[in-house]
Amino acid sequence: MQLSDQEIVRRKALEELVKLGINPYPQAEYKVNAYAKEIQEKFTENDNHFQEVSVAGRIMSRRIMGAASFGELMDSTGRIQIYVKRDEICTGKDKTMYNTVFKRLLDIGDFIGVKGYVFVTKMGEITIHVKDITVLSKSLRPLPIVKEKDGKVYDAFSDPDQRYRQRYVDIIVNESVRETFAKRAQLIRSMRDFLNNKGYLEVETPILQPIPGGAAARPFVTHHNALNIPLYLRIANELYLKRLIVGGYEGVFEFAKDFRNEGMDRFHNPEFTQMEMYVAYKDYLWMMKTTEQMIEKITVNLHGTTKVQVGDNVIDFKAPFNRISILGAIEQYTGIDVSDLNENQLREVCKQLNIGTDVSMGKGKLIDEIFGEKCEPNYIQPTFITDYPVEMSPLCKRHRNNPALTERFELMVNGKELANAYTELNDPIDQRLRFEEQIRLAEKGDNEAMYIDYDFLRALEYGMPPTSGMGIGIDRLVMLMTNQPSVQEVIFFPQMRPEKLMKVYNSDDFKTIGVPDLWAEHIINAGFAKPDDLAGEKPTVIQQKLNGYRKKNKLQIAAIQIDEITKWIENLK
RNA sequence: GAUCCGUUAGCUCAGCAGGUAGAGCAUUUGCCUUUUAAGCAAAGGGUCCCGAGUUCGAGCCUCGGACGGAUCACCA
Structure with a gap:
């Protein structure tokens, strides 16, 4: 492993600690009786607190x-200044x-306990006057140094690649990231409380x-060895939750x-969190x-107001939200009434509006295309889009006033879909027909059309009460509530292409071409990262570099001779 | 998948018509007993993402590749 000079310094410090009889990784519990934030908030000079x-x-x-020294200690709640005075932590002669x-062997990033x-x-500044220091864990890698004054951040650790791959560093160094995830947890808690207060049962269903x-999406496939069958990672849990309503x-x-298993971008991570709920005897x-x-309550819990900067x-998440039917929305933004058009006429409209289509698209999909292209981005304030065509909603009950439509809504916020809900289809015969229609679409080439789940149909045949169900994207809701521009910012470990490790050469690679052990240890640091690097140089240049390195580092080994180097280069070929 | 941009010290970033690689913070050493992103002084630290090419000479130019970002495409 190639170590930077700072890493070498820290490893040496580690060894020295051990020599001094200090365990850099002690086993014992360190009893804590106060936290940084607590001290910052509660300490007053007149009290005898703390x-x-x-x-x-x-x-x-x-x-x-x-x-004397000042430093900052960061615990799980925040930072607090410490004041360390030599004669206070070393009461005897031994300093x-x-x-x-403290001054030499401890570094930024090390864990210590102070009393x-x-x-x-x-x-x-509120400060801990330290009388005793305990080393709790030595850090061997230097952290990025981020400084801050008056809310202005200097030398921010900001490269998204590094921040997502090494999220642990990100959350050490970037307080705002910790806050985002604290808000995420608070949001979920708040939603769970809302649902628990209604008396609904939180359940777990198969992944x-x-x-x-x-749902209609391409799944990840895996394989179960004992059963010898393919299994899929769930794209939704809807059918299982409805079975529970049947129950x-x-x-x-x-x-x-x-x-x-679809594209990744700043709105899509291959795994994401959704809250789905189903309630009997209700409609959309x-x-x-x-x-x-629910959303209004969550917003107020999080921000103390219904208004959020995004x-x-x-x-403004103040209820009630606006409502408009999807066909009304299309008419609003294109001036075209598409409600009575057939598939070919819709295709014509798409052409007229400059929207690309292909043969696999049925009527429902065409309408969805028009809406997605011309309407969706316009709904910044929370808006319920309702009454979708039956073709694009195979699990949704037909509209009570118009059988070509369904009782469905999607909630649009900031130009994106946030939630999706139905008056659930509970007619098992209609459900079977709708599945079959989806299969026909699949045969036309829509690779997102559904498989038929016969057990789900069997469940419906036992009877499901009228039910309404809703799914809401938690990651997207967190993005809105924390004003983050990408899902990667609200998921601790977003999916990334695996890091490619470069081949790192070590001393053994040099030994194989005849470099003696004593030199093999040093040759990389002397400027030859891999054996091939020797080939490009003249033997005399190599000799100079190596012997120069020997002198500079005062190595206790014999100076290298030119004919040795010539042999190595020959061995290379 | 397409286009554009990026990749240089532990971190943030400079660098140029192609001519020995720079700054701030961090690090090391010395001085300093209350400092506030930054005390003072000195020093060390680099596979300039990888590979090929052009060239006397490439961090810089050309081609290929890797990874990331943005935009678009795809996307119930």
């Missing part, structure tokens, strides 16, 4: 001035703990499914990880009200 604190965390900065351990009392410095139903639960919900009108109430827009 006079014997014990705090543990990472050293995030140090300012050493002779026999090693300060001079050597002491809290006071306020002349500069007015490995023999038939990937409930007699009044309301069920699940926070579900779903998996879709009720569900609209419930959805807007990019350049302020979005």
